[in-house]
Amino acid sequence: DSGVTQTPKHLITATGQRVTLRCSPRSGDLSVYWYQQSLDQGLQFLIQYYNGEERAKGNILERFSAQQFPDLHSELNLSSLELGDSALYFCASSVGTAPGELFFGEGSRLTVL
Amino acid sequence: GNSVTQMEGPVTLSEEAFLTINCTYTATGYPSLFWYVQYPGEGLQLLLKATKADDKGSNKGFEATYRKETTSFHLEKGSVQVSDSAVYFCALDLNNNDMRFGAGTRLTVKP
Numbered sequence: 663d664s665g666v667t668q669t670p671k672h673l674i675t676a677t678g679q680r681v682t683l684r685c686s687p688r689s690g691d692l693s694v695y696w697y698q699q700s701l702d703q704g705l706q707f708l709i710q711y712y713n714g715e716e717r718a719k720g721n722i723l724e725r726f727s728a729q730q731f732p733d734l735h736s737e738l739n740l741s742s743l744e745l746g747d748s749a750l751y752f753c754a755s756s757v758g759t760a761p762g763e764l765f766f767g768e769g770s771r772l773t774v775l
Numbered sequence: 776g777n778s779v780t781q782m783e784g785p786v787t788l789s790e791e792a793f794l795t796i797n798c799t800y801t802a803t804g805y806p807s808l809f810w811y812v813q814y815p816g817e818g819l820q821l822l823l824k825a826t827k828a829d830d831k832g833s834n835k836g837f838e839a840t841y842r843k844e845t846t847s848f849h850l851e852k853g854s855v856q857v858s859d860s861a862v863y864f865c866a867l868d869l870n871n872n873d874m875r876f877g878a879g880t881r882l883t884v885k886p
Binding site: 664666695697704705707710718720752754762763764765766767768769 | 864868873
């Protein structure tokens, strides 16, 4: 058990809809990272937050947004969903600003029909 | 740009066989290098790491040596077990908030 909790574990929705994925980092970790894992593109870095502030952005679409709350949990919002957004979304946390060792949650599997 | 290239899988081995999964990197600075493992139905977890040239990371019988001259960080294990079946990811961290992962290599070990 990594200590990182993600909900929901599975989500099925339709094209055009909006979903929110939630992540609680490991106790004491200030950084939260979001990754997308799909069959054809591997593990893609989306965005990082450190202590409530956006720290780095990767290949995140404009339809996607995220935030980190004062209690350090984070939410990833995916809107105007397309079939290609179907993937496993991982949250990871680390102590400081640089990744170093990342602790991953079990992921949220999103299926867009 | 900064990137990691892993050997393509899937890799299928018999129990007790020798394992090598190749990983090479491209980076403008001096990255730390990692191997992560993803067991079925789970998130990734750190397997081993090396933070500077010639360092050797090791864990659970797996080893990898940071080779700056060949920009490589190949994963090896002398005798694999069925329980080693998983997807293995090579990754680099340039200490700039963007850890880059390879595409992953699926290993299946048969009894």
